[in-house]
Amino acid sequence: MNFIALKMLVGNRARYLSIVIGLTFASLLITQQSAIFMGLMTRTFGFLTDTALPDIWVMDPKVQYIDDIKPLKETESIRVRSVEGVAWAVPLYKGLLKARLSNGTFQTCNVIGLDDETLIGGPPRMLQGKLSELRRSDAIIVNDIGAAGKLATVLPDGRRVPLKIGDTMELNDHRAVVVGICQVQRTFQSQPVVYTTYSRATVFAPRERKLLSFVAAKAKPGQDFHTLCQRICKTTGLAAYTKDEFKKLTIRYYMKYTGIPVNFGTTVVLGFIVGIAIAGQTFFSFTLDNLRYFGTLKAMGATDRVLLQMILLQAALVGSIGYGLGVGTASALGTLLGRTELSFLLTWQLLLVSASAVMVICAVSAILSMRKVIRLEPAVVFQS
Amino acid sequence: MADTDNIAVQCKGVTKTYGSGSTLVHALRGVDLEVRTGELMMLVGPSGSGKTTLISIIAGVLGRDDGECIVFGHDFRHMSHYEKTRYRGQNIGFVFQLFNLIPTLSAAENVAVPLIINGVKRREAIGRACEILSRVGLGDRTYSPPTQLSGGQQQRVAIARALLHNPKLIVCDEPTSALDHETGHKIMELLHDVAVGVDRALIVVTHDARIFEFADRIAKMDDGHILSVENSNYRLTNKKKN
Numbered sequence: 001m002n003f004i005a006l007k008m009l010v011g012n013r014a015r016y017l018s019i020v021i022g023l024t025f026a027s028l029l030i031t032q033q034s035a036i037f038m039g040l041m042t043r044t045f046g047f048l049t050d051t052a053l054p055d056i057w058v059m060d061p062k063v064q065y066i067d068d069i070k071p072l073k074e075t076e077s078i079r080v081r082s083v084e085g086v087a088w089a090v091p092l093y094k095g096l097l098k099a100r101l102s103n104g105t106f107q108t109c110n111v112i113g114l115d116d117e118t119l120i121g122g123p124p125r126m127l128q129g130k131l132s133e134l135r136r137s138d139a140i141i142v143n144d145i146g147a148a149g150k151l152a153t154v155l156p157d158g159r160r161v162p163l164k165i166g167d168t169m170e171l172n173d174h175r176a177v178v179v180g181i182c183q184v185q186r187t188f189q190s191q192p193v194v195y196t197t198y199s200r201a202t203v204f205a206p207r208e209r210k211l212l213s214f215v216a217a218k219a220k221p222g223q224d225f226h227t228l229c230q231r232i233c234k235t236t237g238l239a240a241y242t243k244d245e246f247k248k249l250t251i252r253y254y255m256k257y258t259g260i261p262v263n264f265g266t267t268v269v270l271g272f273i274v275g276i277a278i279a280g281q282t283f284f285s286f287t288l289d290n291l292r293y294f295g296t297l298k299a300m301g302a303t304d305r306v307l308l309q310m311i312l313l314q315a316a317l318v319g320s321i322g323y324g325l326g327v328g329t330a331s332a333l334g335t336l337l338g339r340t341e342l343s344f345l346l347t348w349q350l351l352l353v354s355a356s357a358v359m360v361i362c363a364v365s366a367i368l369s370m371r372k373v374i375r376l377e378p379a380v381v382f383q384s
Numbered sequence: 385m386a387d388t389d390n391i392a393v394q395c396k397g398v399t400k401t402y403g404s405g406s407t408l409v410h411a412l413r414g415v416d417l418e419v420r421t422g423e424l425m426m427l428v429g430p431s432g433s434g435k436t437t438l439i440s441i442i443a444g445v446l447g448r449d450d451g452e453c454i455v456f457g458h459d460f461r462h463m464s465h466y467e468k469t470r471y472r473g474q475n476i477g478f479v480f481q482l483f484n485l486i487p488t489l490s491a492a493e494n495v496a497v498p499l500i501i502n503g504v505k506r507r508e509a510i511g512r513a514c515e516i517l518s519r520v521g522l523g524d525r526t527y528s529p530p531t532q533l534s535g536g537q538q539q540r541v542a543i544a545r546a547l548l549h550n551p552k553l554i555v556c557d558e559p560t561s562a563l564d565h566e567t568g569h570k571i572m573e574l575l576h577d578v579a580v581g582v583d584r585a586l587i588v589v590t591h592d593a594r595i596f597e598f599a600d601r602i603a604k605m606d607d608g609h610i611l612s613v614e615n616s617n618y619r620l621t622n623k624k625k626n
Contacts, residue, residue: 001500001501003493003506004486004489004493004497004500007486007488007489007493008486008488008489010488011487011488011489012488292484293484293486296478296480296484296486297497297501298445298469299443299445299472299478300472300473300478300497300498300501301469301470301471301472301473301474301498301501301502302469302473302501303466303469303470304465304469306501377445377446378445378446378472379440379445379446381445381478381480381484382436382439382440382445382480382481382557
């Protein structure tokens with residue numbers, strides 16, 4: 001009976017296409033918006049992803065997320081280093097500083113100050129120059145997107161000339177020389193990322209009593225991270241998180257205190273409603289259109305189970321095609337716009353979520369249709 | 385008294401009502417009817433007389449309120465929903481007024497449906513459907529969808545569909561009402577030629593007086609009653625002609 005079910009479905013081209021298009025849009029909206037949301041959330045902790053070496057991040061206990069800097073005393077890194085089980089601990093500066101460009105305009109930059117001696121916490125990939133060049137006077141390393149974008153020089157004819165090695169700029173009225181171009185994760189605020197040494201960053205930064213943002217620490221081999229975190233907390237009175245815990249803390253903040261989840265959630269729900277409204281309703285109408293034929297099959301000896309299988313097969317087919325097209329289109333858009341500001345992260349979990357949503361839409365449509373067919377009196381076949 | 389071995393359908397005191405209270409309609413008010421094997425029984429009468437309700441009950445697609453209705457020794461009331469459905473699938477063929485051919489299937493696929501329902505493989509079922517379509521003169525239209533067939537051709541496809549699984553009983557509801565006189569005549573000739581067999585019975589509901597001549601017996605109905613059952617001389621006339 002499968003081929004009859006499929007021919008009934010595919011043969012009614014207008015209805016078939018409407019259902020598939022409805023499901024495609026639902027799947028596209030759900031997948032794409034969720035992927036953008038995931039991308040944005042990933043950007044919130046991009047700095048942690050880039051800074052792979054430390055196992056443990058130590059900070060003020062009141063810090064709520066990665067950009068919520070509550071400075072510590074310079075000596076805290078030494079205290080952390082002295083905790084049993086810590087292999088090393090380095091100071092890190094992270095702050096937003098204003099850069100004055102060659103054309104006189106200002107641009108806020110995300111400045112990272114690395115430990116002067118070890119340069120631990122540097123960018124994951126250098127495109128031009130070397131990390132060690134940071135030891136030169138006034139040296140900074142700029143990320144490629146920032147150099148080609150917000151830090152680029154705009155010529156009178158509108159062309160943009162990217163910042164390159166040897167160029168200078170002012171960071172909070174201090175001269176800075178570009179010695180390298182690196183590649184890092186895009187940040188949530190899409191600001192240019194500037195790497196320099198810790199001591200130089202504290203010179204660039206406005207004067208404050210305390211300037212240390214984080215202490216990045218490495219556990220000795222065999223140390224349990226959670227136990228070590230607890231030990232650091234107990235010894236120093238500071239908060240200590242593993243990398244994953246710090247990521248979760250950051251995401252939790254954005255989820256709780258920003259409207260991002262609501263905004264994206266609304267669109268995802270909208271996609272779901274579009275799916276139910278268009279695809280579900282059209283699928284139900286398709287069943288109603290074919291009620292006479294289902295009745296005929298019933299009269300001719302097709303059992304309820306067979307008819308239900310037919311409807312499920314039809315729902316599964318349109319669901320699979322709609323889901324495939326939706327996810328495919330979302331992936332294509334993500335790939336096409338991958339080089340733009342668009343944040344897009346399509347994970348297998350999202351594919352599952354989208355598939356589940358489409359499955360629910362199809363199941364609801366199929367259940368409504370099945371109820372109609374089950375309740376159908378085969379005597380309907382004699383009604384003219 | 386008729387020989388019970390030759391009885392295809394036996395209805396005694398069958399009643400059926402629709403609705404309730406002020407909307408109660410008595411569709412059948414105690415119908416007695418006997419259809420013999422090898423017979424073409426025609427049920428005639430005005431609209432609303434209960435013809436369609438009666439064949440729906442006989443065909444097992446509608447339950448009765450009271451009375452007895454035995455079809456080839458089986459009482460649908462004593463069968464489960466599943467058994468009833470399977471019995472219909474194996475033993476009853478249907479021809480409908482509006483053909484009820486699935487528009488997205490070809491003629492052969494439509495004809496093959498009862499066999500496929502009964503578990504025959506698709507390829508074999510379609511092969512047998514093509515053979516029977518040739519018997520009803522549609523050998524060259526096996527792959528045409530119903531929309532490309534005339535009304536007469538569609539009804540021939542429907543008849544082929546009703547015959548393919550060799551059912552014991554074929555019920556036809558107004559098989560000629562959507563057809564012109566000449567086509568209607570051809571269809572009835574075809575039905576009579578291919579459907580009536582020694583161990584098979586055919587019940588045709590109609591109020592098309594032009595086809596009464598094809599009946600072996602005609603049961604006249606009105607207001608939920610069988611008014612009379614009369615013999616017709618069609619078969620006798622045909623035998624004389626031959």
